[in-house]
Amino acid sequence: MSIETIKNYKLTHMAQNLCQSIGAALLGFFQSIGALAMFIGKAASHCFRPPFYPRLILKQFIDIGYYSLPVVGMTALFTGMVLALQSYTGFTRFNAEGAIAGVVALSVTRELAPVLAGLMVAGRVGASIAAEIGTMRVTEQIDALVTLSVNPFKYLIAPRVIAGTLMLPLLVLTADIIGIYGGYIVSIYNLGFSSGSYVEQTWDILTKIDVLSGLYKAAVFGFIVSMMGCYHGFNSGRGAQGVGTATTYAVVSASILILIFNYILTQVFFS
Amino acid sequence: MSMPKIELNNVKKSFGNKVVLDGVDLTVNKGESMVIIGGSGTGKSVMLKSVLGLITPDSGSIKIDGQKITTYSQKQRDGLMGQFGMLFQGGALFDSMPVWQNIAFGLIQSKKMGRDEARAIACKKLQQVGLNANTGDMYPAELSGGMQKRVSLARAIATNPDIIFFDEPTTGLDPIMADVINDLIVNCVKDLGATALTITHDMASARKIADKVAMIYEGKIIWSGDVSALYDSGNSYVEQFIHGRAEGPITKHANFKA
Numbered sequence: 001m002s003i004e005t006i007k008n009y010k011l012t013h014m015a016q017n018l019c020q021s022i023g024a025a026l027l028g029f030f031q032s033i034g035a036l037a038m039f040i041g042k043a044a045s046h047c048f049r050p051p052f053y054p055r056l057i058l059k060q061f062i063d064i065g066y067y068s069l070p071v072v073g074m075t076a077l078f079t080g081m082v083l084a085l086q087s088y089t090g091f092t093r094f095n096a097e098g099a100i101a102g103v104v105a106l107s108v109t110r111e112l113a114p115v116l117a118g119l120m121v122a123g124r125v126g127a128s129i130a131a132e133i134g135t136m137r138v139t140e141q142i143d144a145l146v147t148l149s150v151n152p153f154k155y156l157i158a159p160r161v162i163a164g165t166l167m168l169p170l171l172v173l174t175a176d177i178i179g180i181y182g183g184y185i186v187s188i189y190n191l192g193f194s195s196g197s198y199v200e201q202t203w204d205i206l207t208k209i210d211v212l213s214g215l216y217k218a219a220v221f222g223f224i225v226s227m228m229g230c231y232h233g234f235n236s237g238r239g240a241q242g243v244g245t246a247t248t249y250a251v252v253s254a255s256i257l258i259l260i261f262n263y264i265l266t267q268v269f270f271s
Numbered sequence: 272m273s274m275p276k277i278e279l280n281n282v283k284k285s286f287g288n289k290v291v292l293d294g295v296d297l298t299v300n301k302g303e304s305m306v307i308i309g310g311s312g313t314g315k316s317v318m319l320k321s322v323l324g325l326i327t328p329d330s331g332s333i334k335i336d337g338q339k340i341t342t343y344s345q346k347q348r349d350g351l352m353g354q355f356g357m358l359f360q361g362g363a364l365f366d367s368m369p370v371w372q373n374i375a376f377g378l379i380q381s382k383k384m385g386r387d388e389a390r391a392i393a394c395k396k397l398q399q400v401g402l403n404a405n406t407g408d409m410y411p412a413e414l415s416g417g418m419q420k421r422v423s424l425a426r427a428i429a430t431n432p433d434i435i436f437f438d439e440p441t442t443g444l445d446p447i448m449a450d451v452i453n454d455l456i457v458n459c460v461k462d463l464g465a466t467a468l469t470i471t472h473d474m475a476s477a478r479k480i481a482d483k484v485a486m487i488y489e490g491k492i493i494w495s496g497d498v499s500a501l502y503d504s505g506n507s508y509v510e511q512f513i514h515g516r517a518e519g520p521i522t523k524h525a526n527f528k529a
């Protein structure tokens with residue numbers, strides 16, 4: 001055999017290997033998409049069919065909604081504040097200081113409150129859901145539920161998904177108010193705007209769709225966060241390592257999905 | 272001859288390309304206590320979970336009371352679970368709720384019993400497994416391993432099941448506590464008149480609990496018979512296992528494969 005044929009042989013071999021591993025990866029990818037879609041369908045359908053567990057849903061309302069208030073509130077406050085400050089330093093170049101109130105109000109309600117609240121909740125709630133359900137999986141508590149004739153989709157997953165989807169809009173509404181208030185504080189006490197005209201400008205520019213679109217986004221983000229937490233926890237691998245991986249996946253996948261869906265929803269609402 | 276309570280026929284299960292169950296045949300009669308022995312990782316838990324419906328076998332049939340359950344719908348399965356009780360290998364107590372709610376869980380959630388009534392029964396079951404009533408307000412994490420096993424046992428028997436499964440009930444306990452658990456199992460099963468299927472590799476436990484013994488090896492039941500026949504089975508695999516010898520066909524085979 002000449003050197004050339006050996007080289008050729010090696011090349012085709014490499015190409016074959018490459019195709020094989022790409023094929024396997026693609027197959028795996030579609031398989032997991034399919035599994036995820038089935039899980040979401042099953043989980044969502046159980047949210048609407050009895051028996052319901054009001055006690056558990058209420059507990060999740062408190063865990064997901066109430067206990068996220070501090071972190072979401074802090075995020076909104078400082079975001080509103082820095083937004084006012086940045087707009088001021090930027091806008092003075094164009095003599096457009098008057099637009100600050102509007103910029104703060106629109107950015108907070110349309111984008112920053114839902115996205116930042118979604119990401120914070122993904123870190124806080126998504127991780128804890130994945131860790132809790134994952135631990136229940138590896139310690140066989142989920143199997144124990146089944147042997148006691150309780151459907152884990154209804155008992156564990158539906159309350160979290162319901163609470164996530166309903167609570168995030170409330171959190172974002174709160175974040176809207178706090179965020180705008182943050183911008184107000186900086187504008188009035190730091191930049192010397194007059195309180196009356198700032199409030200007036202805010203009210204003038206805000207329309208219903210600005211706030212509502214943010215709240216719709218929040219509902220979708222809440223669904224994504226709780227669903228990712230449940231999915232990765234429910235399918236957690238074995239042992240402590242399995243739970244750790246599940247938690248990481250839950251947070252990362254929820255965060256990325258939030259950013260992707262934020263773009264899609266913005267396109268839907270404002271074009 | 273009456274119908275067997277549990278019947279497995281040629282049950283197979285693989286995970287990926289790893290064959291775990293390779294054609295298991297097993298029959299357990301009503302009111303009988305069957306003990307499955309076998310080494311770690313030989314698929315004992317997988318077999319039990321297949322009977323419970325937590326794992327779907329790749330092929331073969333599993334019958335309970337003559338009904339083939341491998342083709343049951345989710346609804347029929349839920350109904351079936353009502354007559355099962357299971358003690359998990361690791362206890363599997365719900366760590367988010369106190370002990371009494373763990374025991375009363377099946378009564379409240381699936382038998383729709385009121386909380387007060389369920390709590391009273393939970394207390395009775397606690398006493399039955401030798402724990403006092405104020406343990407009921409503690410959380411599973413606050414209990415020792417032996418106490419957790421007892422609570423799991425109480426939860427498994429709380430709904431008065433027809434069939435009870437015990438997955439390594441004495442593993443990880445000191446010999447005295449292990450014997451206490453053995454006694455409890457024997458008494459509970461007798462009281463309920465239940466059929467019991469127990470997994471263990473603790474021979475003292477097997478001798479105490481079993482009416483019948485079966486040994487699983489490489490995904491098959493290689494021997495089964497009365498517990499009285501266990502020590503003169505004439506099967507070299509069984510002999511090595513029950514005497515815990517390092518030398519014998521099991522290890523020879525494993526070394527050969529490795």
Ligand SMILES: Nc1ncnc2c1ncn2[C@@H]1O[C@H](COP(=O)(O)OP(=O)(O)O)[C@@H](O)[C@H]1O
Nearest residue numbers: 286287291309310311312313314315316317318
């Ligand atoms: N859900 C699962 N996924 C993959 N492999 C599993 C699963 N459950 C059990 N196995 C494998 O099956 C084999 C038997 O496990 P198991 O039945 O738990 O053994 P044991 O006889 O000690 O109870 C082990 O090698 C284990 O790794």
Ligand SMILES: [Mg+2]
Nearest residue numbers: 315316360438
């Ligand atoms: Mg096991």
